[in-house]
Amino acid sequence: MAIEEKKFYILFSMVLIAGWIWIAFSYYSHTDSTVPCCAGGVCFFKSITQLPCPACGSTRAIMALLSGDIKGALFSYNPLGLISFSVLCLLPLFILLDLFLKRKMVYNTYRWVEACIRKKYIAIPFFMLLLFNWFWNIAKHL
DSSP states (O other): OOOOHHHHHHHHHHHHHHHHHHHHHHHHHHHOTTSOOOGGGOOHHHHHHSSOOTTTTHHHHHHHHHTTOHHIIIIISOTHHHHHHHHHHHHHHHHHHHHHHTOOHHHHHHHHHHHHHTSHHHHHHHHHHHHHHHHHHHHTTO
16 A cells, blocks of 8 residues: 555655764764764663664764775675665655656656565565675674
């Protein structure tokens, strides 16, 4: 069941704002020694299982990107951080473009991606890549 267009743009905008607030908090707490950094202790999955979740290291990867350490972001932390940061940077621009030009480019792209992921020949390799990334996170002791 597809989400309706207006709700989609509201939901995605709220998620983007929350993501930027998290990045700003993490960056500020990372660079200011007076603020205790809690980024390492917020993963509920890791606190329960003692294993990193599939997204563990994404915030640290984004912090590495903001410091100019692209190699560290890709190989020392979670490469999903690079994808997340790209989405956080590009999606607001495309949403604003849709708003000003009264287009549905972002919504139509979302619907297309949703339809593609429902196909087994795309979903299974995608899931396998995420699983491989998760095992890599576990092996790196993130």
